[in-house]
Amino acid sequence: MKRTEFIRSLGLSSGALMAVYCMGTLTSCTKEDTPLPITNINPPSTNPSTGKVDFTLDLTLTANKELTTSGGFLYNQDIIVARVKSGSFIALSKICTHQGTTVVYQKDTDDIYCPNHGSMYDITGKVTQTPAPAPLKMYQTSFNMTTMQLRVFEA
Ligand code: FES
The missing domain is CATH 2.102.10.10 (Rieske [2Fe-2S] iron-sulphur domain)
Incomplete structure (x- = not known):
């Protein structure tokens, strides 16, 4: 179950749902619940597929x-x-x-x-x-x- 589905199952309104979601992730929200990219933070230093920096x-x-x-x-x-x-x-x-x-x-x-x-x-x-x-x-x-x-x- 997706997080939004879980929160909806609690009976929250869509406005309350967005407030809970945004407070929980501390990121901006879009209609599709996709967090916006954070552009001022450098990426992880290791390539996950090679394990190398x-x-x-x-x-x-x-x-x-x-x-x-x-x-x-x-x-x-x-x-x-x-x-x-x-x-x-x-x-x-x-x-x-x-x-x-x-x-x-x-x-x-x-x-x-x-x-x-x-x-x-x-x-x-x-x-x-x-x-x-x-x-x-x-x-x-x-x-x-x-x-x-x-x-x-x-x-
Ligand atoms: S920790 Fe760098 S010289 Fe000792």
């Missing part, structure tokens, strides 16, 4: 504006995506390999820094300062300048 960021969205200029960075789930000094994009695991703290991109030195114990990585994820015992996993990026879509994926 594969997502696209729309750089025309306010949520991704950090990537429109060199030195900006953001996180999409467990990945840090940065536009480095050269203007190109990088994508790395955001999880420090020492004890799991979230790393940050440093614009001035063009590297990745862990604020917990001071580990540093270059923009390929290679450790340049310990105690991090291993590099950050690196992902591929592909940018379509016409559509402003940045794809991050696992080879």
Whole structure:
């Protein structure tokens, strides 16, 4: 039984039905009970059919504006995506390999820094300062300048 059918079986009017439905989902409703797409949230970072990281960021969205200029960075789930000094994009695991703290991109030195114990990585994820015992996993990026879509994926 669909949710709307269940609610109707409770004897609610159509107006009450829509109010209950909308309060329950916190999304806009359409006549067909199809929630409108949420356009300001980035997609899940993993392709469900392959299990590999594969997502696209729309750089025309306010949520991704950090990537429109060199030195900006953001996180999409467990990945840090940065536009480095050269203007190109990088994508790395955001999880420090020492004890799991979230790393940050440093614009001035063009590297990745862990604020917990001071580990540093270059923009390929290679450790340049310990105690991090291993590099950050690196992902591929592909940018379509016409559509402003940045794809991050696992080879
Ligand atoms: S958790 Fe990053 S250096 Fe320790």
